[in-house]
Amino acid sequence: MNETLVASTFRQDVLKGLSAPHKYLLSKYFYDAKGDALFQQIMRCPEYYLTRAEAEILVLQSSQILQRCLDVDHPFDIVELGAGDGSKTIFLLKEALRMNGSQQYYPIDISPDILSYLKQTLTPKLPGMQISSLAGEYFTQLEQLQTISDQPKLVLFLGATVGNMLPDEALQFFQQLKSFLREGDHLLVGFDLKKNPQTILNAYNDAGGLTKAFNLNLLHRINRELGADFNPDQFTHYPMYDPIAGSCKSYLISRCAQQVTFDNGTVIKFDWDEPIYMEVSQKYSLADIHQLALQAGFKQVDAFFDCRHQFTDVLWRVPNSELLPGQ
Numbered sequence: 001m002n003e004t005l006v007a008s009t010f011r012q013d014v015l016k017g018l019s020a021p022h023k024y025l026l027s028k029y030f031y032d033a034k035g036d037a038l039f040q041q042i043m044r045c046p047e048y049y050l051t052r053a054e055a056e057i058l059v060l061q062s063s064q065i066l067q068r069c070l071d072v073d074h075p076f077d078i079v080e081l082g083a084g085d086g087s088k089t090i091f092l093l094k095e096a097l098r099m100n101g102s103q104q105y106y107p108i109d110i111s112p113d114i115l116s117y118l119k120q121t122l123t124p125k126l127p128g129m130q131i132s133s134l135a136g137e138y139f140t141q142l143e144q145l146q147t148i149s150d151q152p153k154l155v156l157f158l159g160a161t162v163g164n165m166l167p168d169e170a171l172q173f174f175q176q177l178k179s180f181l182r183e184g185d186h187l188l189v190g191f192d193l194k195k196n197p198q199t200i201l202n203a204y205n206d207a208g209g210l211t212k213a214f215n216l217n218l219l220h221r222i223n224r225e226l227g228a229d230f231n232p233d234q235f236t237h238y239p240m241y242d243p244i245a246g247s248c249k250s251y252l253i254s255r256c257a258q259q260v261t262f263d264n265g266t267v268i269k270f271d272w273d274e275p276i277y278m279e280v281s282q283k284y285s286l287a288d289i290h291q292l293a294l295q296a297g298f299k300q301v302d303a304f305f306d307c308r309h310q311f312t313d314v315l316w317r318v319p320n321s322e323l324l325p326g327q
């Protein structure tokens with residue numbers, strides 16, 4: 001998408017969300033340059049166990065992961081959806097290079113800023129790895145990739161980014177993703193597991209206020225890019241976790257009756273205490289994950305865990321079409 005189209009889609013999505021009966025914003029827009037930097041800080045904060053748990057899996061088990069999907073005699077592409085800064089992926093990429101399994105890495109991300117950071121920081125650490133960044137939405141970039149390479153693929157979707165979809169959306173997402181893959185291609189997906197509700201809630205309500213700032217940053221972005229006049233101080237951050245549904249949702253709550261005007265004259269009114277739904281971070285049980293793989297038409301090959309079983313990276317394969325389900 002060119003820049004003008006990206007900007008007009010952003011405007012349409014924001015105005016649609018804020019005009020809905022229950023106001024919402026799309027979390028994919030959190031990631032401007034400031035949002036990227038805040039997310040990197042969140043990943044390092046004490047409450048956000050997810051990054052440390054997944055890093056542990058990739059540091060200690062990348063070799064096993066690759067052995068489960070790798071045919072070393074045939075080169076394959078490593079493609080990453082929502083790659084972020086690649087700070088965990090590097091462990092798997094190093095191992096792939098060492099095993100002589102792959103020299104081609106395609107990180108896809110909606111944020112061009114984080115992709116240039118990734119390329120700058122990873123390139124000197126991965127001599128021999130060709131890094132070709134694809135900036136934009138997941139499926140647009142996968143379509144683009146089809147015109148560039150037809151090698152077998154290991155697709156990574158790490159960091160529990162799948163959790164930013166509700167389970168039904170995740171199912172649709174994986175069904176669509178499968179249409180870009182071929183038999184024998186692999187997918188490594190990071191899921192955050194259901195656990196003590198307070199541990200989960202704390203991860204999205206850190207004492208340092210980083211998650212709050214991450215949410216409020218979207219209002220700053222809207223002001224800057226869409227000429228709006230949000231006063232972010234007039235909104236509070238409200239995260240909540242439902243341990244049965246496994247969904248941790250964050251909201252911004254309007255602290256007063258107020259209105260926000262956009263540069264095209266659109267006025268959005270907020271009631272006192274009215275919420276804006278910002279993001280879901282969905283948690284899964286192992287049974288939920290198995291079920292999701294089956295429904296989406298993948299075969300689960302293996303599951304890798306950190307030592308505390310807080311997080312899992314599961315390896316799925318696109319099965320042979322002539323084999324029966326459950327093969």
Ligand SMILES: C[S@@+](CC[C@H](N)C(=O)[O-])C[C@H]1O[C@@H](n2cnc3c(N)ncnc32)[C@H](O)[C@@H]1O
Binds near residue numbers: 109136
């Ligand atoms: C939760 S972060 C995870 C980053 C990284 N995978 C990790 O584990 O640290 C999600 C990443 O996905 C990107 N992203 C979100 N929605 C996207 C979309 N629709 N298309 C492409 N990238 C997206 C964001 O820019 C961000 O870098």
